[in-house]
Amino acid sequence: MEEKENQNQRNDFGTQLEPEVRAKLEFKPDDWLCMLCTKKITSDKDRFVFNNKSEFQFVNPGGYFFDIITFCVADGCQEEGEPTMEFTWFPGHSWLFTFCSRCGSHLGWKYHGEFSFYGLIKSRLIKGAARFN
Numbered sequence: 001m002e003e004k005e006n007q008n009q010r011n012d013f014g015t016q017l018e019p020e021v022r023a024k025l026e027f028k029p030d031d032w033l034c035m036l037c038t039k040k041i042t043s044d045k046d047r048f049v050f051n052n053k054s055e056f057q058f059v060n061p062g063g064y065f066f067d068i069i070t071f072c073v074a075d076g077c078q079e080e081g082e083p084t085m086e087f088t089w090f091p092g093h094s095w096l097f098t099f100c101s102r103c104g105s106h107l108g109w110k111y112h113g114e115f116s117f118y119g120l121i122k123s124r125l126i127k128g129a130a131r132f133n
């Protein structure tokens with residue numbers, strides 16, 4: 001009887017650890033995750049270099065500053081709305097809003113033109129490495 005209770009305790013402990021182990025398998029240190037829900041959005045190896053840079057600072061018409069990182073692909077993103085050229089930050093490229101496909105957080109914009117890429121807001125992402133500390 002006593003032995004059986006000990007067995008149960010061990011099982012409970014194992015179940016508690018499981019979600020953390022699973023989370024670590026979902027992403028790598030060089031991945032970028034959604035700040036709100038930690039879904040993997042993209043990775044440093046997918047950075048898109050535009051005019052020799054992959055990080056930019058822009059001001060929108062409302063006067064807000066955004067630190068942007070550009071990526072070729074961002075599988076964790078989902079676009080919404082119609083593309084527009086209005087106030088575009090990348091000449092000749094239209095944009096539309098892009099959101100986290102899991103929690104719906106606004107993460108940045110997808111651009112179409114000579115190149116097709118994502119401009120994601122740095123402060124709305126978290127580096128996978130930060131979750132390993």
Ligand SMILES: [Zn+2]
Nearest residue numbers: 034037100103
């Ligand atoms: Zn999210």
